[in-house]
Each structure stands twice: as structure tokens, then as C-alpha cells.
Amino acid sequence: MSAVLSLICAHRRGENVGLYSVCCSHEQVLRAAMRVALDHDTVLLVEATSNQVDQFGGYTGMNPAQFRDYALRLADEEGLPRARLVLGGDHLGPNAWQKRPAAEAMAHARELIRAYAAAGFHKLHLDCSMSCADDPTPLPDETVAARSAELARIAERAAADAGWPPPVYVIGTEVPVPGGESSLGGGVQVTRPDAAARTLEIHRQAFASGLASAWERVIAMVVQPGVDFDHSEVQHYDPRAARALSDFLERQPRIVFEAHSTDYQTEASLHALVRDHFAILKVGPAATYALREALFALAAIEDELLPEGERSRLVEVLDRCMLERPQHWQSHYRGDERRLRLLRRYALSDRCRYYWGEPDVQRAVATLVANLRRCPPPATLLSQYLPEQHRDVVGGRLEAEPLALVRHRIYGRLAEYARACARNRAAARTRNETSGVPALSER
Incomplete structure (x- = not known):
């Protein structure tokens, strides 16, 4: 049994255990995530999105096999x-090709999932919910399920041909489009149990023809537990609002819920989500937000230490790249020039994450790191700009090396997820006190 299946089975047996998924390709984020997994004795699930990694390279420039090799190399280096x-x-x-006719878009989608499965990606989220150029809007649920089953059939064959264990699958799409955020407005609504039941049944029917074994490996369904964020606000988890949905899952065999957009939730909310069977927690922008916070803090320290002509000017370089190539943020941010400047730099949606791979930005980061290795930050400036890291430096638990400081900042955010997902029966015993719904093991 795979590590993922083992964790899902443990949760369904009543153990208060979950799985956190780091949706990011940045080296420093992945290195920090690997250290979290080592320190907390957890599995590390790293996910690539369909617009980030595809058969053509995606916006990272990596196809699935290249991303696999990259992640494995980092894992080997981190131990x-x-x-x-x-x-x-x-x-x-077909997300990346939805502006094209369905036949063309689905041809690309078939090759996409074949490349993922052939490269050994084990957990596959089947998402055919988006309408293509000649599709009706919204797309009928039956069409979504039929296309998803078609992709599962391809994944089954590709994994077997390449000698990988059979994949596990996630279905359902009650989330924002990949990489997209919109205003919370009046807030997002929790998925209705009847809507979840319909999604599950329609997919079951679609898998009934020749995919019985694959259906047994559908481990989760994406639903909306009532958590989300936009550029400046976070909608925090309310266990009472999600109680009916949580109760619905307890009547279903085998599966758990997968929660997207859990970024910026409190650690207490993450524990509560796992307790309430949203056992797979996705995190992405919050990790790169922590990366950005650390790099901006180091740039502020650099400004205090070095003459202007020697500085990296990282913050300015990043903003200039975003202005010169606005395709990753222009359709998402609204406002006057002052507001746009603030959003580009500080929005919770963190669309500057798409620019860390730009050559000019990479050079600025390298200059910043080199400068602060040559002129190490004094304790006074660490205390001012990176107080949490300063405490661990003073305590002898952290080196005042620039990239170590960056990873420490990211580590702090991701460790909250690891603690929420680790085996912890004490949290399960509090379920009755907080929501009135006993855990599976208590029924």
C-alpha cells in the first residue's frame, strides 16, 4: 500500500491524521518543506499544477519527468x-487550453496526464470542469465526469507501462480556477452535501465501464469547506458551517475531502479541518508569501548595511519585471497605481511568485545573498526585520546565513500543516467539545 493510501485508510479508521500538499516549485520552499517532513516524521506530498508543469514545460520550463528529477535531487541533497x-x-x-475547441484541448489533456503518470506522479487530481471554446457553459456534470474517466484510463495505462504503482485519484472541482483568485465579497459557501453526493455518484457511473480498479483508488473529493482568501482577506474555517458536509462524508466508504485554498488559515483551523475529514490540505501561495517576506526583509537589512551602488535593489527589480511582463497579475489586480503597486508586492494571492524565475530577479536574489554573506546581518537588524529568526539565531538553533533565514521563515508556515496532519489522537478527542460531532473512532 502506498504512503498516501495508508494515511487515508488510517484517517478512515478514526485516526486524527491527514496529508499536507505543498503546491510549489521554488527551490527554497521545497527545501524547507523537506526539512519539515524530516523533523515531523511525515510524508511530503509535492504537487505541480497543470499550468506550472506540462508536456511543453509550463511556466516553470519543466515537463513532468524533469520536475520529478528536480524534486528527487533536492530530496537527496536534504536527506x-x-x-x-x-x-x-x-x-x-484541459485548463491550459480551454480557449481552444474541446477536441484539441482534450488531446493536449490526454498527453498531459500521460506524461504525469509515466513520470511516476502518484496522486492525480482529475479536473475537466472547465468549458472549452465550443463547449456549453457551464459544462454538464456528466461531461466533466466522462472526460475525467477518460484521463484516468490513460493514466492507468501509462503508469503500468512505465512500471510505476497504480496512481490514486482525486475528483471534484469546487475551487477557484488554478492560480486564480477573486474577491471574497460576501464569502464563499460550503459545498452542500447533496452537491457532493451528485459529484460522487456521477463519477462513480463514469468509472463503471472498465475502471473499477481505478475507482477503488479514488481517495478524495475536492469540496469547499468554507475557507478561502483573496488579495487582502482570509475566510477562516467555521466548523459549524461545515458540519453537514463532514457528516455526509462519514456515510461514504473510503474517501476523504481535499481542501484547496487553505493558505493563511490559523493552525487551530488546520487541526479542525483534518479532524472534520478535510484530510488533505493544499498550501501554495502562503509558502511563497513567506519566501517573499523573508527576501524583502533581507533586502531591507541590505539597504541599512551597504552603499546604494552595491545593493541588489531586489524589490525594485521584482516590480520592474512584473510591470514589463504583466500577464500573471494584470487580469487579477484592480485599482489606481498606488493600489496596484501594493498588490503586486504584498497581496495574499502572491502573484509575484510567478516572477522568481525571471533572470533579472534571480540575479538580484543572488546579489542579495552574496552581499549578506560578505556582510552578515548584525543581531540588531535581525531583531528589527526577522524577529522570529533572530530568536533562533541567538538561541544557537539557526545560522545567520541568508538562505537559511529564508528557509526558516517558510519552515514556520509549513510546520503548522505538518503538526495538523501528524498522528494526534488528543485533537480527535476534542471534536465533541468543539463541534458536537464525534470522530469516526468514537461512533
Whole structure:
């Protein structure tokens, strides 16, 4: 049994255990995530999205096999056993090609999932919910399920031909489009149990023809538990609002819920989500937001230490790249020039994450790191700009090396997820006190 299946089975047996998924390709984020997994003795699930990694390279420039090799190399360097690293693919379907006719878009989607499965990606989110150019809007549920089953059939064959274990699948799409955020407005609504039941049944029917074994490996369904964020606000988890949905899952065999957009939830909310059977927690922008916070803090320290002509000017370089190539943020941010400047730099949606791979930005980061290795930050400036890291430096638990400081900042965010997902029966015993609904093991 794979590590993912083992965790899902443990949760369904009543153990208060979950799985956190780091949806990011940035080296420093992945290195920090690997250290979290080592320190907390967890599996590390790293997921690539369909617009980030595809057969043409995506916006990272990597196809699935290249991303696999990249992640494995980092795991080897960080000392994380390969068996503890699981790769997943998120929103696999025609998303990147939805402006094209369905036949063309689905042809690309078929090759996309074949490449993911052939490269050994084990957890595959089947997402064919988006309408293509000649499709009706919204797309009928039956069409979504039929296309998802078609992709599962291809994944089954590709994994077997390549000698990989059979994949596990996630269905359902009650989330924002990949990489997209919109205003919370009046807030997002929790998925209705009847809507979840319909999604589950329609997919079951679609898998009934020749995919019985694959259906047994559908481990989760994406639903909306009532958590989300936009550029400046976070909708926090309310267990009472999600109680009916949580109760619905307890009457279903085998599966758990997968929660997207859990970024910026409190640690207490993450524990509550796992307790209430939203056992797979996705995190992405919050990790790169922590990366950005650390790099901006180091740039502020650099400004205090070095003459202007020697500085990296990282913040300015990043903003200039975003202005010169606005395709990753222009359709998402609204406002006057002052507001747009603030959003580009500080929005919770963190669309500057798409620019860390730009050559000019990479050079600025390298200059910043080199400068602060040559002129190490004094304790006074660490205390001012990176107080949490300062405490660990003073305590002898952290080196005042620039990239170590960056990873420490990211580590702090991701460790909240690891603690929420680790085996912890004490949290399960509080379920009755907080929501009135006993855990599976208590029924």
C-alpha cells in the first residue's frame, strides 16, 4: 500500500491524521518543506499544477519527468528518503487550453496526464470542469465526469507501462480556477452535501465501464469547506458551517475531502479541518508569501548595511519585471497605481511568485545573498526585520546565513500543516467539545 493510501485508510479508521500538499516549485520552499517532513516524521506530498508543469514545460520550463528529477535531487541533497516524497498533479485536464475547441484541448489533456503518470506522479487530481471554446457553459456534470474517466484510463495505462504503482485519484472541482483568485465579497459557501453526493455518484457511473480498479483508488473529493482568501482577506474555517458536509462524508466508504485554498488559515483551523475529514490540505501561495517576506526583509537589512551602488535593489527589480511582463497579475489586480503597486508586492494571492524565475530577479536574489554573506546581518537588524529568526539565531538553533533565514521563515508556515496532519489522537478527542460531532473512532 502506498504512503498516501495508508494515511487515508488510517484517517478512515478514526485516526486524527491527514496529508499536507505543498503546491510549489521554488527551490527554497521545497527545501524547507523537506526539512519539515524530516523533523515531523511525515510524508511530503509535492504537487505541480497543470499550468506550472506540462508536456511543453509550463511556466516553470519543466515537463513532468524533469520536475520529478528536480524534486528527487533536492530530496537527496536534504536527506529526505525518496520513499517519503510523493509527487502529485493538480487540476490535470484541459485548463491550459480551454480557449481552444474541446477536441484539441482534450488531446493536449490526454498527453498531459500521460506524461504525469509515466513520470511516476502518484496522486492525480482529475479536473475537466472547465468549458472549452465550443463547449456549453457551464459544462454538464456528466461531461466533466466522462472526460475525467477518460484521463484516468490513460493514466492507468501509462503508469503500468512505465512500471510505476497504480496512481490514486482525486475528483471534484469546487475551487477557484488554478492560480486564480477573486474577491471574497460576501464569502464563499460550503459545498452542500447533496452537491457532493451528485459529484460522487456521477463519477462513480463514469468509472463503471472498465475502471473499477481505478475507482477503488479514488481517495478524495475536492469540496469547499468554507475557507478561502483573496488579495487582502482570509475566510477562516467555521466548523459549524461545515458540519453537514463532514457528516455526509462519514456515510461514504473510503474517501476523504481535499481542501484547496487553505493558505493563511490559523493552525487551530488546520487541526479542525483534518479532524472534520478535510484530510488533505493544499498550501501554495502562503509558502511563497513567506519566501517573499523573508527576501524583502533581507533586502531591507541590505539597504541599512551597504552603499546604494552595491545593493541588489531586489524589490525594485521584482516590480520592474512584473510591470514589463504583466500577464500573471494584470487580469487579477484592480485599482489606481498606488493600489496596484501594493498588490503586486504584498497581496495574499502572491502573484509575484510567478516572477522568481525571471533572470533579472534571480540575479538580484543572488546579489542579495552574496552581499549578506560578505556582510552578515548584525543581531540588531535581525531583531528589527526577522524577529522570529533572530530568536533562533541567538538561541544557537539557526545560522545567520541568508538562505537559511529564508528557509526558516517558510519552515514556520509549513510546520503548522505538518503538526495538523501528524498522528494526534488528543485533537480527535476534542471534536465533541468543539463541534458536537464525534470522530469516526468514537461512533
